[in-house]
Amino acid sequence: MKNVVLITGASQGLGRALALAFAKEGYALGLCARNEEPLRAVVKQVKEIGADVVTTTADVTKPADVDRFVSIVEDRFGKIDVLINNASTFGPGPTLLADYPNDAFQGVLEANIMNPFLVTKRALPGMLARQTGSIINVTSEVGKYGVAEWGAYSVSKFGVEGLTAIWADELEGTGVTINLVDPGEMDTTMHDIAIPDCDYELSDPEDVVDVFLYLAMSEGNGERYEAQVFDRKGASVE
Amino acid sequence: MNAVSPSFTIPDSLNAKQPAELTYSRRDHVRLMTIDECATVMHGSFHDIVQQLHAGDVLVLNNSRTIPPVLRGTQGQQTIEVRLSRKVGAQTWEALIVGDMFQSNETIRFTDGVEAAVTGHGAERPLITLDFSIEGSALLDFIYQHGEPVRYEYIDDSFPLETYQTVYGSVPGSVEMASAGRAFTWQLLEKLKSKGVHIAFVQLHAGLSYYENDKWPSPTNHPEHFRVPRETASLLNEARKSGTRVIAVGTTVVRALESAVTEDGCVETREGVTRLYVDDQHTITSVDGLLTGFHEPEASHLHMLTAFLPYAKLMSAYHQALEQGYLWHEFGDLNLIFRQQP
Numbered sequence: 001m002k003n004v005v006l007i008t009g010a011s012q013g014l015g016r017a018l019a020l021a022f023a024k025e026g027y028a029l030g031l032c033a034r035n036e037e038p039l040r041a042v043v044k045q046v047k048e049i050g051a052d053v054v055t056t057t058a059d060v061t062k063p064a065d066v067d068r069f070v071s072i073v074e075d076r077f078g079k080i081d082v083l084i085n086n087a088s089t090f091g092p093g094p095t096l097l098a099d100y101p102n103d104a105f106q107g108v109l110e111a112n113i114m115n116p117f118l119v120t121k122r123a124l125p126g127m128l129a130r131q132t133g134s135i136i137n138v139t140s141e142v143g144k145y146g147v148a149e150w151g152a153y154s155v156s157k158f159g160v161e162g163l164t165a166i167w168a169d170e171l172e173g174t175g176v177t178i179n180l181v182d183p184g185e186m187d188t189t190m191h192d193i194a195i196p197d198c199d200y201e202l203s204d205p206e207d208v209v210d211v212f213l214y215l216a217m218s219e220g221n222g223e224r225y226e227a228q229v230f231d232r233k234g235a236s237v238e
Numbered sequence: 239m240n241a242v243s244p245s246f247t248i249p250d251s252l253n254a255k256q257p258a259e260l261t262y263s264r265r266d267h268v269r270l271m272t273i274d275e276c277a278t279v280m281h282g283s284f285h286d287i288v289q290q291l292h293a294g295d296v297l298v299l300n301n302s303r304t305i306p307p308v309l310r311g312t313q314g315q316q317t318i319e320v321r322l323s324r325k326v327g328a329q330t331w332e333a334l335i336v337g338d339m340f341q342s343n344e345t346i347r348f349t350d351g352v353e354a355a356v357t358g359h360g361a362e363r364p365l366i367t368l369d370f371s372i373e374g375s376a377l378l379d380f381i382y383q384h385g386e387p388v389r390y391e392y393i394d395d396s397f398p399l400e401t402y403q404t405v406y407g408s409v410p411g412s413v414e415m416a417s418a419g420r421a422f423t424w425q426l427l428e429k430l431k432s433k434g435v436h437i438a439f440v441q442l443h444a445g446l447s448y449y450e451n452d453k454w455p456s457p458t459n460h461p462e463h464f465r466v467p468r469e470t471a472s473l474l475n476e477a478r479k480s481g482t483r484v485i486a487v488g489t490t491v492v493r494a495l496e497s498a499v500t501e502d503g504c505v506e507t508r509e510g511v512t513r514l515y516v517d518d519q520h521t522i523t524s525v526d527g528l529l530t531g532f533h534e535p536e537a538s539h540l541h542m543l544t545a546f547l548p549y550a551k552l553m554s555a556y557h558q559a560l561e562q563g564y565l566w567h568e569f570g571d572l573n574l575i576f577r578q579q580p
Binding site: 075126128129 | 301303305374375378379382383398399400405406407408409410411439
């Protein structure tokens with residue numbers, strides 16, 4: 001039976017690169033994104049690789065959408081081996097906290113913290129019943145260091161790091177692991193929003209997928225990886 | 239046969255109208271009535287289960303997850319309520335049509351251009367089989383997007399689907415919650431595990447428990463899909479050898495396990511559709527105890543309880559439960575019954 005990976009925010013950037021990488025490794029895929037059109041393009045590509053894929057549009061900040069997405073994947077493949085909580089939103093571009101609109105601040109926190117909480121909570125029962133599973137949360141350098149003008153996105157990633165640390169402790173000994181990956185700065189739409197006038201070279205999302213493939217099979221728990229300095233032996237674990 | 243003699247009535251005040259977490263902030267804050275092997279009745283809280291179970295016992299949970307099976311379609315100008323009961327094939331479901339204004343030779347139209355045609359009778363009347371115009375994951379996606387949970391008349395609020403889930407529910411397929419395990423939290427399951435109690439899982443996708451108009455499923459004609467995984471069968475057979483107990487959480491678990499028992503009394507890995515009817519004529523071999531809710535006098539689940547203890551003793555305990563004010567139905571209190579030794 002093929003291993004099954006579930007990826008949120010799979011229609012572009014890192015999510016799309018992960019879908020293609022796991023498809024090449026022979027995984028069956030459960031993919032979701034908010035917008036149907038770009039997601040359909042990714043589905044076409046992974047099918048060309050030969051992957052079996054289930055997909056739906058979903059807003060993973062909504063519990064009902066999360067239940068629907070995870071349920072149709074579990075119904076189709078019978079299990080989930082790997083969950084990658086990739087979906088996130090940046091909010092407004094570079095903004096000082098003192099200038100940050102209240103609604104936008106709240107919206108970014110809800111989107112970026114609620115979605116890994118909800119999807120993990122929904123996917124966990126099946127993993128715990130089988131006593132195996134790997135959950136990977138995508139974080140950022142600004143989830144560890146406070147940097148001016150990264151605003152609610154940075155705050156939310158601090159939250160994701162806390163969420164992961166707590167869950168890692170709670171999952172110790174269950175056979176299910178949860179880890180963090182900081183993919184580093186990549187050439188994505190989100191990076192364009194964060195740093196509109198970036199004048200230095202950026203990685204491609206395709207360059208950072210190895211650490212995710214490694215963690216999918218790893219027994220490590222509660223660890224934080226920086227994708228751009230990772231080699232497949234895991235030598236750069238902090 | 240459709241009903242047992244109604245030997246008691248449930249006052250409206252004992253219908254649990256909302257889940258415990260809304261009343262007490264925690265889903266595990268329900269009461270527990272225990273009937274031991276000698277039919278002695280004890281009253282306490284659900285957390286007493288940690289004392290009731292011993293190291294080596296196996297607690298078996300049904301991790302079927304509830305889907306939202308109530309769909310609304312139309313035939314001409316007429317709104318039709320469809321309650322799905324059991325998945326028969328990729329595009330085919332057994333279902334109940336609520337109400338009389340329904341033409342069996344006319345297509346039911348749903349939103350998004352989805353249609354369903356009646357293709358025959360279900361396992362028993364009034365169930366029918368419906369063939370949908372979409373199938374597989376697309377059909378399940380549609381059901382999730384447009385369906386609602388079954389809400390019976392004693393519930394006043396339109397609680398969302400997540401209210402009708404156990405914390406460990408994983409495999410989608412039940413049209414009604416396997417409610418006996420609803421009060422468990424992961425924290426309580428962890429407490430049991432740290433005491434040495436083994437946790438195991440089966441799946442049985444529960445069908446509709448009521449067909450409206452005072453009609454209940456005939457338990458001899460109520461097929462349900464079930465699966466007993468290899469790990470669970472092994473744990474149960476080891477428990478049998480070592481003399482520790484197996485506690486089923488819910489009548490669905492009893493039905494699944496008893497459907498997987500071999501002639502020599504072992505539980506084996508099995509998946510399929512069960513039509514097994516467990517009542518006082520059935521000798522249970524796979525299970526020593528049952529955690530269950532409080533059942534209506536007409537429900538077939540009550541028959542199953544008589545496989546654990548004689549009807550008169552069960553009714554005596556139930557009358558105590560009524561006097562003590564235990565709450566009935568899916569959000570209600572719980573009853574732990576240990577099988578009487580013959």
